[in-house]
Amino acid sequence: MPRFPYTKISIPFSGKFLKIKNCPYLRVGIRNKYGQMVKVECYIDTGAQFCMLDNSYAKYLGITDYKQTKSAEDTLSIGGIGGKAPQNTGYFHDLQLVIFKDQHRLETDNILQAVDTKIGFLEKSVPASGILGVYGFLDHFTFLANIPDGYFEIEPKF
Amino acid sequence: MFKAKDRTDFFRKYQNMWVALTDDDNVISAGSTLDDVLEEAKSKGVENPVTAKIPDLSCEFIL
Numbered sequence: 001m002p003r004f005p006y007t008k009i010s011i012p013f014s015g016k017f018l019k020i021k022n023c024p025y026l027r028v029g030i031r032n033k034y035g036q037m038v039k040v041e042c043y044i045d046t047g048a049q050f051c052m053l054d055n056s057y058a059k060y061l062g063i064t065d066y067k068q069t070k071s072a073e074d075t076l077s078i079g080g081i082g083g084k085a086p087q088n089t090g091y092f093h094d095l096q097l098v099i100f101k102d103q104h105r106l107e108t109d110n111i112l113q114a115v116d117t118k119i120g121f122l123e124k125s126v127p128a129s130g131i132l133g134v135y136g137f138l139d140h141f142t143f144l145a146n147i148p149d150g151y152f153e154i155e156p157k158f
Numbered sequence: 159m160f161k162a163k164d165r166t167d168f169f170r171k172y173q174n175m176w177v178a179l180t181d182d183d184n185v186i187s188a189g190s191t192l193d194d195v196l197e198e199a200k201s202k203g204v205e206n207p208v209t210a211k212i213p214d215l216s217c218e219f220i221l
Contacts, residue, residue, distance in 0.1 A: 127213035150162030
């Protein structure tokens with residue numbers, strides 16, 4: 001099962017009880033049907049239902065107006081724990097999520113799996129370039145978190 | 159033994175910024191927008207870098 005390191009960030013002077021953050025960042029490719037791909041460092045969020053990107057990426061995937069979705073069903077109100085819904089809006093487009101075997105070689109001959117899915121562009125900025133959630137990612141891969149040992153594992157299910 | 163990757167220095171230095179990176183973690187460019195960092199990376203001869211928006215470290219994720 002491919003293994004990836006947790007990103008560890010020390011915050012010793014924050015005055016908070018949390019001194020080290022353990023963050024599951026994963027570098028992925030987002031590809032359109034013409035093969036154009038952006039490489040994005042995404043945050044794996046097992047509580048998120050969707051995979052989302054900052055809307056700045058849209059034009060690099062050939063999407064001139066990210067708010068123009070194929071149908072009204074592809075526009076969703078997005079909310080999170082700790083706030084009133086809807087906090088944001090996601091505009092979903094047909095794209096491919098590319099997971100690589102090795103985080104230091106994001107090349108087409110190093111693909112673990114590519115998933116055709118819908119990925120949403122967020123109207124409002126969030127503190128991540130991209131979020132990997134259930135639809136298109138966690139419903140296609142086993143995700144095993146081992147924070148005490150500093151890694152997570154991802155294995156394709158199909 | 160497989161270890162977590164300590165990226166504290168990187169995150170402190172670039173928090174609230176966009177960055178473009180080589181596959182082996184070298185910073186190519188940093189700036190306030192994705193467009194800026196991709197343009198600078200291109201000017202340095204890197205067409206398709208890894209990109210990331212680095213969060214404010216004082217902000218906690220509860221998504």
